[in-house]
Amino acid sequence: MRTTALNNVPITYTSNEQVEVYRFSIPVTIGVPLLALFLQAFVPLRFSRFAVYVDLPLLVTIFFAMARRSPIAGLFTGAFIGLAQDMLGHNPIGIYGISKTIVGYGASSLGVKLDVENAGARFLVTLGFYLIHSAVYFTVARGMVNMAQTWSWLHGLLAGLANAVIGVFLYFILDRFKQRT
């Protein structure tokens, strides 16, 4: 694997160009996850199916993790967003935290290896991480918290596709807030 000295980021497997690492301003770093959490809590009051199929905090986690391309930053982003999401519910705090920590770590690690700037890659990455997120959540909720959970591949795929479609559009909007390092 070839590496470059610039930003200590290796060249991706899919591109010969150097992978760019982005950073975000503090208002964006704090405001976007909070907005996602707010929308996630508010929209289901009008559209009850929204909470079933869409996970905006997960999309934000994946975006920040992929853009920063730092596994540590990614896992902490996922941990904070996940724990905040846990606090909105009544289940024990940490289920979403663990799930999104793993997703944040994975997305940022993948962002280092792959070029995830195009829509197709983003679609597939989001779909895959949604399924990973659901699987981790299911495992922790059922195995540790002893919640009655049922796994449904159909629901997982449908929700994953919905999140992937929304994610592609959302990422292009959030791309405007990127700042080059």
Added chain:
Amino acid sequence: MESVLGRYRNLIILVGVLFLQILGLAMQVKRGTSSSEEKDTRLIRIWAVGAISPFERGLVWLRNGTGNIWHNYFYLRGVRAENRQLKEQIEQMRLEQVRLTEDATQAHRLQILLAFKEQYISKTVAAQVIGSSGSDLSRVIYIDKGENSGIKRDMAVITAEGVVGKVLLVYPNEAQVLLISDQSSGVGAILEKSRLQGVIRGTPNGEVVLEKVMSDEQVPSGETVLTSGGDRIFPKGMPIGTVTKVGPGKDLFLNIKIKPAADLSRLEEVLVLLEKQERQPVAEDNVRVRAADILAQRLPSVPDKPAGDPNAPPSAIPGATKPISAPATGITGGTTGVSAQRTSPTTGTTTAPAQKTSVSGVPATKPANAVSPQQGINRGTTPVPLRPPVTSTTTTTPVTTPKPKILEDPLAPKPEGGQPEGTKPEGAKPEPPIIEQRPAAEQKPATPATVPPNSQPPNEDNRPQ
């Protein structure tokens, strides 16, 4: 070592963060131990105990093993005598147990009788729904009222349509409400018609089901489900929803799907029940009506029985005469009290009904046995002529004339035109009889069950024509 840490730095941090979160989660999650179903033990304690206890168990097993060998196989002095003594003790305790069981059953019965109370909603506060958990795995909503508005944990939350959930967490100005569609919720429920009881629970996919109804029961679709009040959170009788689908479930129970009465997906305003008032249920007088009381009310004209009248015929139906004479003679207690209470509102023993009857021409002092035409219509009985006014003073007037045979024909009109003898002042002229306007079929009096078969039918000759 440093190279290893540096090489796997990201992974180590990931594992560290995950470990901390798992530890934090384990400190929150409560599990039931093997001996109890209640979730009262934190998971981290279970893990800690699970890690330590095998060693402790091994040590104890070793110690007990050596001790048991000595006590069970070598040191058996006085065992026979002790065994005999224990058997005697068992016999005594069995007798004691029988007595205590009876006492416990009686105490339980009395507890139910004495502690039975009904709950009423006495105070509510309206709140606006301002948010949700945003997760389909945690069906909670947030309302804009909290501790400052008097909201406390476990208060019931309802809408006009039905039950919504209960307050889970309370903040100063907000509160978190657990919906009945959440899988961790539970509401005591009862089916409106069949009166089968169960527990309302949510499912992971947000449906509401009624659990704990045996599969051999018949539950029709569309039946209303109400709160049973058994959870001590929701008052009894509040609508929860309607049965939409009934199918076989697990463990000999039915799987009953419920459509919630309140639209849980479109909640905007809710009511939080701040106070429930408990009252003793008031016995309804009209629930249990004795046949004798009905008979007494339907009697058109039963003369007031003077006190100490030696010529009065023996009464075969004491219940029929007691409630009638009670209001006029001022007897309100004892066994006649119930009858007097029930008859008083309609027969003018209280002020208001007395005024009402006086409008129709009957003075307020009309005795209880007087039945107005309105009463006759309402009760579905044959209208009977009213007797002339009877004053209360006449009840104490000695009567020398023979009493009518009311027990032979309680529904027959009065022989003397409906006026009891006691109302006649001495030396007064006999009043003209009142002619009945009954149809011929109705004029044939009904024979009460107390009349022997060979007895004469009501004496037509006694009737003034």
